[in-house]
Amino acid sequence: MSARENIGAALGDPKLQLAIYSATARLGDARKQSVAEGALPDYQELRQYAHEIKKHTLDHLDFYLEQLERNVLSRGGQVIWANDAREACEFVTTLARERGAKLVVKSKSMTSEEIHLNDRLEAERIEAVETDLGEYIIQLAHQKPYHIIAPALHKTREQVAEVLNAPADSTPEELTKKARAALREKFLAAGIGITGANFLIADSGAIVLVENEGNARLSSSAPGIHIAIAGIEKIIPRAQDLAVFLKLLARSATGQALSVYTSFLAGPRREAEPDGPEEFYLVLLDNGRTRVLADREKRQSLYCIRCGACLNACPVYRKIGGYSYPWVYSGPIGKILTPQFLGIEHDPWLPFASSLCGACGEVCPVKIELPKILLELRSEIVRKHKEPGERRAWRIFSWVMRRPKTFARLGKMGRFAARKMPGVTKTVGPMKAWLSQRDLPPMPEKSFRELWKERK
């Protein structure tokens, strides 16, 4: 389906509208309460600090990447550098073949969605099971995540029951129990666990996973091999910086003070430890990130910690939903990442699908200036795609506006025409779509300037 069709489908489905609206309202309200003055007095200071840490790290990214690599190696892990999606997938499938792994458990990772890892594994006849409950549901339904942190928010419990082969009147508790039992077997049988990473810690050679269910812990602890796939922008310098980022991430995502599980993982299991994976691999993915990095103004797009707060705050996302965006990242962050990763010729309408209300920038925990980046992308797109019609219209507008007499005469003609032919703009012309839902205010006989003159 095209983006236009997807948008139409979302707007025309009242049940879906209610689901999106209430889920985003709930997440948004929880966020607001958790960062309120009484709950987290130094919230603004933390945001600023997080912004500065991210800025510092990305401005010196080569240094931190090399430091991270050294430390992962020193903890007994391996680092794989992947220029693009193909190289990242290639590494995973090759390792799975070499180790004879037929079953892979995965915990929710936008990065693996980005590189379409599941399709590649399927093509190699390796079973890849998504283990986050929401991701599991949409994998069974052959769909893609609807929201960064609530992937199945568009599904009703009846639809979930159908997907899980459960009785139609099952409660969320019963459905969850059923999924838990099915997935538990997969965890214990899998040869490889694949996760993303919320943070990469340069001075420790560690990755940090933040989650509520326990599936990321299981994916990284139960199988003999753990592969973490992360974009190069996920680095922060020190373990101690987590004290800031962890306070912001869970609050911005769901309003929790901390997510249920925060795992700080450095390399494979050590000799004295009772369990954990025997092998650990960290795949560092570029896939367009260095292109974003090269733009000094828009580099801050890479500060994103994928909390989803901007989606919940966005009046556009809250109407059109997650499937109306052309790439894996939806909402305001998707609007700025998609054109930068895929090129501005890819879905050039995207940065324009915004009212520039600024809500996304206000809630961003790392202070990415989303509205400013949207404007910059717009001007780049306009410069590249010259719209002759629009340009001419603006030229005429500016010509008229500089000539008061002509302006007055044209205004008179317009008012006359609107009174004589009411409704004509509803059926033809560029205003048709807009006016199909609204009426123009009735046209007055006299203009403001005429009235002004009379009263003087």
Place this chain on the structure above:
Amino acid sequence: MTARDQMLARVRGALGRSAKSGVAEPPPVRLRIPENTLEDRVSEFAAALTALGGSVTVVKNMAAAKSAVRSIIGDRSFAVSSAGILKNLGLEANCSRGACSTAEFGVSSADFALADTGSLVFLSESRESRLISLLPPRHIAVISREKIVSGLDELFTMVPEPAAHSSSMVIVTGPSRTADIEMRLVRGVHGPGDIHVMIVQDVTLYPSNASEET
């Protein structure tokens, strides 16, 4: 050129840096530790964990902990980690993968607890396994009250480099949960849905244990 060299070259090109460029000091570490008493921390921890759906019992000594743990478990199955403090429970330590995957209860200690969020912190050194706080549907943690620190900032002050101690440090904040079906909160998805923390006021009654806990 390897992918590594290509990526580093692109990163440096994008930033206008070279392999010899230095690095400025990152912003200074920001850790703020509030002043509060041990009693405050115990009650803050209990309130926070209870609000998340966990439960907390404060007991006087290990003898009281022992009978409390036994009465919770009853005749159901359990796995027990080899943390020092648990030796006095009289339960046989077994935290093998097999034991963890069939037991109804996982019994462990914790290396730290965070008062403001009601969290438990596990470093999987030789004694705490990763799976004992993860596979069984119910989790009991027995900790000495001195393990309770004020919060994340104090934790990262005491453990500035978790990787130096263990391949895994996990911060557990309440029971496993999801809201993936119609935003309805359900506890116990993959990890334990029940968490019971037993805070022992005085573990020194058992001298064999004293050195480990102070």
